[in-house]
Amino acid sequence: MPRATCVTTFGEVDAPVATPPRAEQTAPDLRDLYERMLRIRQFEAKVDVLYRQGRVRGPAHLGLGQEAIAVGVAAALRSGDFSLGTYRGHAHALARGASEEAVLRELLGRVGGICGGKGGSMHITSVEHGYYGSYAIVGGHIPTAVGMAWASRIRRDGGVTACFFGDGTTNIGAFHEAVNLAAVWSLPVVFVCENNLYMEYTPIGDVIPVERPAADRASAYGLAPLVVDGNDVAAVREMALAAVDRARRGDGPSLVEAVTYRLGGHSVADGGAYRHPDEVAAARTRDPLVRLATEMAQSGEMGVDESDALVTRVKGEMDALAARVLEEPTPDAAGAWTGMWSDGSAAWRN
């Protein structure tokens, strides 16, 4: 059985990992995956700065350090597949192809925001790209994801739904109801638990009676305990391809636990003081971007000069994007009274 080494709050864990039947897999285009992760990283790094300047409306929950999961899973999906994420969802929207400009407009409260100024950071949605929303009630979207997969099953259209959530979310009832239903109905859904070792400020180990928040619960639903190193984009992609393939074949859901680490605070407002600096420093050495860049430099696929130049270029693009969007107009108040109903209206009475 393959094994994955993951660093957790309990120290290094070398876990046996069940792997679903292998899908037909083509070799990953590592440069492409790297660039996708890098764009998300630089986008969010810019958001962090903009927040500190007081320019972002409301909170923002960044996925710095968790990009490999969003990008690796998105690389396993087809256009037409569905994905759903959480308030920590910028990466998931962007990884499916959502417009950086429209997302940034939403965060900065500008005309043309991806949710028209009514969603903000926690509700980024890009249906056009198959990203069916970011949800801010912990676990509230997991039953929705199951319903989308149910629709695919009824239509027999081969569609697959991917649903992202955190380790802390495995303690809420909606998670258990939804995974159970998906398993009972054998629905084409891939549940991806991003185990970043913390639920807000609390180490996950303090609030679960098992070692692994998702994998150790899987057997209750007749599912295999799948664990993947969530900082290894190629490994995530490979695991996701297998799970997506299983779903597409009609063999039912998978529950994947991707172990990672949140390099920043829970939200931009959180300094993360509850974490030992050594722990964060150690995590930085496993940064998925650093890791892939090092790997590609060693294999000769992308030299250090080239990856440095890429970082400089993308960072420049994000700076320019932010400067441009900050110059744009803000929506006026009238919009608040529209769009509650699908015809654009909002009246509850005559």
Place this chain on the structure above:
Amino acid sequence: MAQLTFREAVAAALDQEMARDETVVLLGEDVGSGGVFKTTAGLKERFGPDRVWDTPISEQAIAGAAMGAATAGLRPVAEIMFSDFYATCWDQVANEIAKACYMTGGQLRMPLVIRGTNGGGLGFGAQHSQSVENWAMCVPGIKIVSPSTPDDMWGLLAAAIRDPEPVLVFEHKALFGTKAERPAGDHHLVPLGEAALRRRGDDVTLIGLARTVGMCEQAATALAEDGIAADVIDLRCLVPLDAATVLASARRTGRVVIVEENPGQLGWGAAVAAILAEEAFHDLRAPVVRVSGGNVPLPVATAMEAAVMPSAEKVAAAARGLTEGRIPAATPA
């Protein structure tokens, strides 16, 4: 003339819409075997297992799956066996379904229906008897339907299924056995958001919903014997609310009794009363009065349950008081 029960009207509406539109699918506990109130009887046999899905006891998963299926383009009809159980999936209803269209700038659409049995009077106790339409009315973004007749049960449920928005349909469980003439033809539709004037009279307006409409009609009959003529308005929907019909009647009669089964401390009647106060103040000849459910959990013993429920007698007494210039203490403390 052929008769139709309220219970059969539910199945008739579902049958009609499932036959018309293959994206209409049902899910809920025991729906395949007809449900505990036998409102889905025969549908699985007719439409097969791909259209009628029995679920685990997982209200969050039921409501959430309905949301997901609607998001993906189906028209799911979910059943919550007793509307009291909405409390277990209120996140899905109030935070997810109601807000999805608005907060995504119109990217998500929720053409779904959730049906639930509602209301008391049958001695089912505090956790299986509540009228909870007022819970839903606190949440912008969902439509609320609660029929009073078999005819409307059929037509409004059919319209709810065709509606592009999320609609909660509250089926009063004390009405399931009621009968009326079966609507002509086999296609039936009653538009949402139009109140029905069940009876016409110029002295007082009685406003009801679901089971309280019958109470208003009975009260109107009793009042007529005393020479008091009452308008009886069946709201049919709380959202969209046909305020125009309510206001027109109140302006004509100048006296209004609102009859609601949910607790008066914050029932839908308070919203209707506020509209009347703000928009018909100068036409009112007496204060607006509410006959509401009691502000206690629902007890079981017959006399106790009756004491905390609205009734035709309470409605008639309130209306008489208004016409005599008294302000009755209609709602129990």
